[in-house]
Amino acid sequence: MRKIIHCDADCFYASVEMRDDPSLRGVPLAVGGKPDQRGVVATCNYEARAFGVRSAMPSAQAIKLCPDLRIIPASMQRYQEASKRIMAIYRDYTDLVEPLSLDEAYLDVTDSEHCGGSATLIAREIRARVAAEVGLTVSAGVAPNKFIAKIASDWRKPDGMFVVKPADVDAFVAVLPVERLFGVGKVTAEKLRALGIDSCADLRTYSLADLTERFGVFGQRLYERCRGIDTREVSPDRERKSISVETTYTRDLRTLAECETALEPLLRQLGERIERARRSEPVAIAKIFIKIRFADFSRTTAEAGALGVDPVQCRELLAQAVGRKRRPVRLMGVGVRMLEAQATRQLRLFDDWDDVLPLRPPAGDNAPTQT
Incomplete structure (x- = not known):
């Protein structure tokens, strides 16, 4: 049984800006382009999200939702520097670190000897170190595979941690809405709902043959994920697409x-x-x-x-x-x-x-x- 941690820095770009300029804390903040130049929100803090502002939203729309929103340009050099420090902390615990972006990564700590081999304690220690050494908060999910670890890391955001033990996987996944399955977008979700499928438990009532017939190759992914099955390995050398x-x-x-x-x-x-x-x-x-x-x-x-x-x-x-x-x-x-x-x-x-x-x-x- 593998021990996988998914770490995700909270509203990363905005958090770096608030760390470096404390006057930005507590006010609605977004990092992105200017509203009058068709800018887009790259990320925003939780104060802005309370108004409905979201990543990839046009800045002009964000300003309409939150007139007091402060939008500042991205500073990639500072974000990259913070990311390098965070990734270096992850690699103190395992060589099996798979970065997904500047602020997100999977860690396989199955064979790690740190913290007595406890993935929960490793995740807790990593979060504490990132806060102390980098000045940012990281949310983490701990689980037996990548799929569940990623969902778990969102469970108690921001600045939280959620652990799904192997014995709890089945119950945890069963209640998930189908939209939480990677690859299920609006169109696929509508097709599933037309079949009376709202949750992973509903999806389990369909056989592999049924799902493959209706959704092609993606049907097998649906069949596996709704049962909490994910055999993907954490790959430090992810192939560039x-x-x-x-x-x-x-x-x-x-x-x-x-x-x-x-x-x-x-x-x-x-x-x-x-x-x-x-x-x-x-x-x-x-x-x-x-x-x-x-x-x-x-x-x-x-x-x-x-x-x-x-x-x-x-x-x-x-x-x-x-x-x-x-x-x-x-x-x-x-x-x-x-x-x-x-x-x-x-x-x-x-x-x-x-x-x-x-x-x-x-x-x-x-x-x-x-x-």
Whole structure:
């Protein structure tokens, strides 16, 4: 039986800001973009959440809900510094740390000798150390697998801890609403409710064959999760799936020419991110994609197979995406999807991957070709 801890810093960006500027404590606070520039809330403190402000909400909408909301720009360097200190504390207890983001991680402490091998005591000590050494609060969930540990970490937020013992897993999961299952969004939840399924206990009345027939491959996930089954391991070296950049524009881009002009800086930023990633791991590109959000908030993505970032190919994909609706564009992104690790290892038997995947700068860029 494994011992998994899921740690999640409470409203991380906002907490760092309140730590560094005590005058921000106790007032509704959000970190994000300006309302008059189509900014979006990255995170907010609990005072702001009491008014209905949420992450990913347009800043203009957040201000309507909470007129006294203070919105400040993100300071990624300080957030990254705090994250490094927190992750270093986690690694004092186990090498099996799987970061999910700057403020969230899984820890497998099954074989840890700290605190007499007690996952509960380890989680308690970690939370105390982060508070004392970093000045931030972390909520934690302790359970026999990743799925339950993640749900448990939300149970007593903020600054709380919840433990689900192996003997309690079945009862704990049975009462969960189906929306708590990862991958169950609004559409899937409506389909389940149409079948009379509101909770995991309801979902258990359906066989694996029934769920697979109705939901395809995802049916097996539903069958397992509603029973508290999750065999995923904590992986310190999680495989990178994609690298991308995007921008929301203060003024809609109304023509393809305007979009092409805006694409060039995005390609430069993407190239920089790919190069940074290459310093620590192989980057095996399988596809390139363009993401568009139109002024009416509808979305579309155009993608194609690729060996590298080719500006000509990107402009072709951009034309495809923009041409689908011919409406003003408020957000544009560009990114690459990675080749699966197994395929990468096979190619490395025969090729120097860095020679196979050239990264070409945008047209007009005087920088040398990077390989």
